[in-house]
Amino acid sequence: MIRVESISKTYATREGPLHALRDVSFHVPQGKVYGLIGLSGAGKSTALRAINLLERPESGKILLENEDLLTKNVQELRVFRQKIGMIFQHFNLLSNRTVAQNIAFPLEIAGWEKRDINERVSEVLELVRIPDKANAYPASLSGGQKQRVAIARSIANHPQVLLADEPTSALDPLIKNDILACLADLNQRLGLTIVIAAHEMKVIRRLCHEVSLFKDGQVVEELDVVDGKIAPQSDFGKLFVEEF
Ligand SMILES: Nc1ncnc2c1ncn2[C@@H]1O[C@H](COP(=O)(O)OP(=O)(O)OP(=O)(O)O)[C@@H](O)[C@H]1O
Numbered sequence: 001m002i003r004v005e006s007i008s009k010t011y012a013t014r015e016g017p018l019h020a021l022r023d024v025s026f027h028v029p030q031g032k033v034y035g036l037i038g039l040s041g042a043g044k045s046t047a048l049r050a051i052n053l054l055e056r057p058e059s060g061k062i063l064l065e066n067e068d069l070l071t072k073n074v075q076e077l078r079v080f081r082q083k084i085g086m087i088f089q090h091f092n093l094l095s096n097r098t099v100a101q102n103i104a105f106p107l108e109i110a111g112w113e114k115r116d117i118n119e120r121v122s123e124v125l126e127l128v129r130i131p132d133k134a135n136a137y138p139a140s141l142s143g144g145q146k147q148r149v150a151i152a153r154s155i156a157n158h159p160q161v162l163l164a165d166e167p168t169s170a171l172d173p174l175i176k177n178d179i180l181a182c183l184a185d186l187n188q189r190l191g192l193t194i195v196i197a198a199h200e201m202k203v204i205r206r207l208c209h210e211v212s213l214f215k216d217g218q219v220v221e222e223l224d225v226v227d228g229k230i231a232p233q234s235d236f237g238k239l240f241v242e243e244f
C-alpha cells in the first residue's frame, strides 16, 4: 500500500549536514500495523513524516497506491493527504475547542456539511469509546482520553492510513495498554493501515505485524512480528531486543 523507496533526508545544522535518512526503503502492506523502531535519533519520526511529506526527502520515492507523492503538485498533494491521518505523542488538540469541535475541525476544512459532520463526530466518538466526552474541553481530560480524541479526529475523514508518532510515550503504563488496544481494534474493525514510530518493545509486541529497525538513519532489518516477537539477525537487532 505504501512503498518508500530509497529516500534520503539531510538537515543543515550548525555542525554541518546531518544525514537523518540514508537510502531508506520499506513496504507497508495494506491493512497491517507497521512499526518503525530504533533508538532515539535513529530517524523514525523523519521517516514517518516523510510519508505525508511533512518532511520532504531530497531523493527517492514515496508511493501511495502506486502514485509517487514526490511528483505531485500542491493541489494533488492535498487530495492525497486526506487519505493519511496522523497522531502525535502530545496529542496536539486545540484547547479552545470542545472534543466534538476538535474532531469536526478537519471535516470543516474538507468542506463537509454541518449535519454530516455532527453524525460523523458521534460515530468516531463511539469508535474510540468516549461518546460522553463530546462537550468536554481537552484540559478536563486524562492523557488517555486526549489521545482517544486525537485518534477520533485523525480517522474522522476516513483515511486509508494512520501515521502515529510515539502515540503512547507520554502515557503511564496502564493507559498505554489501553491506547494500544484502541489502535489494534481500529486496525481490525476498520482494516485501517497504521504506521507507528516507537522505541518500545511493548508497542511491537501488542500492535505491530511487521517492523523496520532503524539505526543512524538507515534500515538495518525488516522483520515480521510472530506471536508478539521479532527475531533479528543483526548484532544491533539482537541488542535492541535484549535491552528493550
Ligand atoms: N528539523 C530538524 N533539524 C535538524 N536536525 C533534525 C531535525 N529533525 C530531526 N533532526 C535530526 O535527525 C535525526 C533523526 O531524528 P528523528 O526525530 O527522526 O529521530 P527519532 O528516531 O524519531 O528519535 P526519537 O526516538 O528521539 O523520537 C536526529 O539526529 C535529529 O537530531
Ligand SMILES: [Mg+2]
Residues within 6 Å of the ligand: 044, 045, 046, 165, 166, 197
Ligand atoms: Mg521520534
